[in-house]
Amino acid sequence: MFKNINWIAVIIAVVLLEVLGFLWYGPVLGEAWSVAYRDSIGRDPDMSNLVVTQSLGVVNTLILVFGLAWVFARLGVNSLAGIGTAVAAWFFFNFTTMAIEYIYMGLAPNLVIINMGYQLLAYLVAGAVLGLMPWRARDS
Template structure:
């Protein structure tokens, strides 16, 4: 399954998504996100939480890379469309459950969904733009 993974693209995408997360949940939407969350996030084990977040991001980017390769998405446009479809069919619908059944606030869910949408598109763009070395 990991054969043919473009590790350079994965690494670049992971770094960009971590930076995006810092900006999204910090200067861009941090205050609104905290207000919508309704409580202070638990920062008692921040190093572990952040490390697990990076692992989660790696898994997402690897999965997206695998999916786009299986779809034959070899151009920027095809990678973006594949990433958008993956976000919509899997991430959007999964996060919608937080609103429908968990009853998280609409604003909180929209902030989180927005981050995920941009993250999938950035990762898709990186995967579509950085071509693997020829074997």
């Protein structure tokens, strides 16, 4: 199950997604996200334990990227086809799941859009890295 996964590509993708998340929720859209969060939840985001929050975020990102790598390995996805496959995975699974936050939980549309935008970019980046760095069997 794990032998066909390029772990170097997984680690590179995880690092890139963490940097992307820092930029997306920091200098790029951090203020807009905080306002949308406050409008939806009724309080400011809890930043009291960033070490735990960030650690859980990294684990979550690792699971996401590993899952994509596993799917890519099972389907034989490589090259830029990884981007299309990742976008399909985002749309069919992530987009629909996150849409529930808007449909049933009453979160502000701009909060959901900011979060969905990050997730789409994350899937695009991970799909590109994993697709361009597929696992290759070594000749014996």
